[in-house]
Amino acid sequence: MSSCTASAVVNFAAQLEAASASLYEAIARTHEKEQNILTELAKENAKNERLVTRTYNEVVSDALETGFSFEGLDLSDYTVDYRLENKSYSEAVRMALTNEEEAQRFYQIAAEESKSLLADLPKMFEKLARQRKDRKALLCKLIQALR
Numbered sequence: 001m002s003s004c005t006a007s008a009v010v011n012f013a014a015q016l017e018a019a020s021a022s023l024y025e026a027i028a029r030t031h032e033k034e035q036n037i038l039t040e041l042a043k044e045n046a047k048n049e050r051l052v053t054r055t056y057n058e059v060v061s062d063a064l065e066t067g068f069s070f071e072g073l074d075l076s077d078y079t080v081d082y083r084l085e086n087k088s089y090s091e092a093v094r095m096a097l098t099n100e101e102e103a104q105r106f107y108q109i110a111a112e113e114s115k116s117l118l119a120d121l122p123k124m125f126e127k128l129a130r131q132r133k134d135r136k137a138l139l140c141k142l143i144q145a146l147r
Helices: 006-030 032-059 062-067 089-111 120-146
Strands: 003-005 070-072
Touching: 003 006, 006 032, 006 062, 006 089, 006 120, 032 120, 070 089, 089 120
Parallel strands: none
Antiparallel strands: 003 070
16 A cells, blocks of 8 residues: 655646646637636636645645655556647547546545644645535536537
8 A cells, every 4th residue: 555745745736737738728728619618617727736735835744744644645647648739629628628527536545545744734625625526517418518
């Protein structure tokens, strides 16, 4: 069973948000019709990246970091694909939906695992998991519109 430090989990979350922002920006450049929605999702990811980093910096000290880890959390279980080469708009949106599902799963588990930490960290992870659920619904609507 593996364990990850809080720093590793937070860094992974920040990278997840940054990569998601880049994905939505890239999709937005290729599809003008939904450009505003996709650009807003990218902005939301950039905001989330700052939130993750700020929350970590505010609540996790070096002393706490050495005494806490996410037991059994293997970050490689939550890798997502951000490569858009040779993908149609429909395929790109479906890929974004899959990525949102993985991100939601990661945030739900990270929230559960960090409940024994301070309240701010699991609260932030829970917020991001809820947000991903809402975003999945939005992406499903975009996919439905393609049919």
